[in-house]
Amino acid sequence: MNELQGKTAIITGASSGIGLAIAKELAGEGVNVVLAARRAEKLEELASEINQMGTAKALAVQTDMTNKADVEQLVQKAKAAFEHVDIFVNNAGQMLSATVRSGKVEEWEQMIDVNIKGVLYGIHAVLPSMLDRSSGHIINIASVSGLEVTKMSTVYSATKYAVRAISTGLEKELARTGVRVTNISPGMVDTPLSSASSRSNDRKKLEAADIAKAVTYAAAQPDYVNVNEITVRPV
Template sequence: MNEQSKASVAADRAFTGQHVLVTGASRGIGWSIAQAFAARGATLSLAGRDAALLEQRRAALNTSGASNHTAFSADLADAEAATAMVRHAVAAHGPVDILVNNAGYGASQPFAKMTAEHWNQMLGINLSGVFHVTRAAIDGMLPRKSGRIINIASTAGLTGYAYVAAYVAAKHGVVGLTRALAREYATAGITVNAVCPGYVDTDMTATTIETIVRKTGRSAEAARAELAKSNPQGRLIQPEEVADAVLWLAGAGAASVTGQCIAIAGGEVMP
């Protein structure tokens, strides 16, 4: 085997022996991230709300590889449920080495008509869930002085969008939490970063397109094109592109990268 082949094999198994917890792992970006880590030797704890689909995903990963991946269903906006989920994951595989806070949900509502229920739901799912899971998982990272926390935020955490004020506020909160924790744990061997995708070709974007069609009467193709226009490259981001950024942030080469919020959006948002 030549040196290039050896390097390729090493890269393919770069996360062997590491416990990776991915929230929102059953669909879209989360599922792509889970598959990417599993393909590189990691042991996965999959978390989400859809127990049946999570079990299908767990079974698929276990069929395709040698690791004993596990899945845990929980409402991560609930502090007790989120904490219990992390405890179960740690009991199964040991302390979390890499935490990917991906669980999230976006829904629109004009601000003048926004209800407290909508506001609390968006903050609960998109921000409080990140806090609950991170707070529970970091206890296992601190004694070992090692850990990677990667939050999936959004370009909505870097700029503003109309009609989704609660979602934008929650994702700005995720960005702020990322930067605060990066400072707090800079000398503790723990890096904390965020990945901020634009519109990604997922079920959530499909739901957004359906909403646009219902409210405006435009065709699905026109609605999809309108979302793609926000990306200067004129396309939707693919989930695998987000997963690639997460893999890099979790890898050995990003040990000095912390407190960063990386836009995956074709140039839509620039500092």
């Protein structure tokens, strides 16, 4: 039996990379997907592709995750289209200049706004209705940079440590409520985000689909099973 068939998921940062792969993977499992990102044209292309697949429905909602009102509207539109939200995937993220010595305060602020505040806005917008239904799943995409800090990753790592802390604390807050929390920490993934980063190495990068499969694994567990933490690294 497909545990995911007929459920509804919101995926942030869905216009490319990991978010796009997650949307396709979940839709392939019969999950209706609400696609959120700032690039409306890319979202519409993906929504059209998924709708043509015929396994699930897709809705594109242009969203700025740093804008609380935008995020609240995203959840409202998802509910209007599909009644309720079963899965919320906090995937939107920024990886910019992360050394303190660089002094690039504006880039730090962008990472803090998207990687931390955006995650909190998403949880804040979707959690009340999940608690009302005693059912739901929040999946936060962190990073192995939230486990290890390099001399080039200081500020970025700080934001991803924060995502892990939010995930860990929230899982404890929501114990016995029926709402599950999963934190997924990918290593370097072959995406436009990583390609723009100077923090790369000689190992083969992960594919975005590898992270999408981890999301599906966690989401497809029976309601009484909560997969709290998944770390996915290149060999």
